[in-house]
Amino acid sequence: MxxxxxxxxxxxxxxxxxxMKVIKIHFQTRPGFARxxxxxxxxxxxxxxxxxxxxxxxxxxxxxxxxxxxxxxxFS
Numbered sequence: 519m520x521x522x523x524x525x526x527x528x529x530x531x532x533x534x535x536x537x538m539k540v541i542k543i544h545f546q547t548r549p550g551f552a553r554x555x556x557x558x559x560x561x562x563x564x565x566x567x568x569x570x571x572x573x574x575x576x577x578x579x580x581x582x583x584x585x586x587x588x589x590x591x592x593f594s
Contacts, residue, residue, distance in 0.1 A: 536575045543574075 541558045544551045552558030562570065 532575065532578050533572075536578060537571050539574050539578070540571050 537559075538555070541552075541555055541562060544558060544562060552561050
């Protein structure tokens with residue numbers, strides 16, 4: 519039950535984290551992109567579309583899923 523709860527929480531957190539991560543990458547790689555999240559988010563959506571916010575989701579899960587496999591194997 520704890521593992522299911524943890525997996526569900528990780529899913530929700532990854533979706534929220536992905537939004538912040540994409541905007542943070544644009545701040546770091548494009549000087550002058552925006553002054554903060556409230557300015558950067560609409561600017562990014564206008565340029566890339568709302569689905570562009572989730573580009574990093576699959577690589578993020580690619581990192582998290584092996585970590586969950588390790589956790590399952592350590593309990594068995």
